[in-house]
């Protein structure tokens with residue numbers, strides 16, 4: 001019997017139980033219900049600013065692994081998108097929290113921001129293109145799914161203060177040149193070049209990023225910092 005499941009479908013299937021936990025997380029439920037503590041919102045934005053800086057650098061790392069201009073152009077375009085457009089959901093959180101965005105752009109990395117960033121850097125340093133893309137895909141995948149699911153549930157009503165955040169991620173693919181289909185297509189184009197042993201490692205990279213997505217929400221919900229170390233700000 002021929003296997004008709006693509007590699008990206010395999011990753012999504014494997015990651016879905018973690019995604020379902022993300023959807024249930026109190027931070028994500030707080031977005032759905034328009035009710036989150038100011039401390040959780042500001043902690044999240046401070047850490048996410050740092051995370052997205054790392055994400056831009058990992059895109060640059062992915063460019064080094066590209067074999068053609070089409071792939072390079074995709075990653076270059078995505079860097080522009082993170083720099084210029086992904087500031088909008090941060091502004092939504094800052095507006096609700098009543099703080100200036102600029103005041104949250106100098107936070108030191110909390111433990112799971114560090115772990116997630118280093119996980120992606122490691123994939124970019126030691127992996128092939130398929131591994132870097134696998135490390136990065138849970139970022140758009142989980143957020144787009146959250147946005148779509150909350151719209152399906154009618155949570156983006158005018159009365160929800162987080163409507164701009166929900167609408168942004170639900171419309172993510174329309175606005176940004178289809179980041180997720182492009183990443184899935186790249187994974188599927190690269191996968192046939194590898195034996196199962198490598199693909200199983202790639203799947204683990206993807207799943208670790210999914211788990212770190214959950215941890216990232218949880219870290220902000222609990223404002224979890226380092227226990228003994230006082231970290232300095234790093235871009």
Ligand SMILES: Cc1ncc(CN)c(N)n1
Nearest residue numbers: 048051139140143213216
């Ligand atoms: C941690 C995290 N993951 C995903 C996204 C959506 N790009 C984000 N802004 N931050």
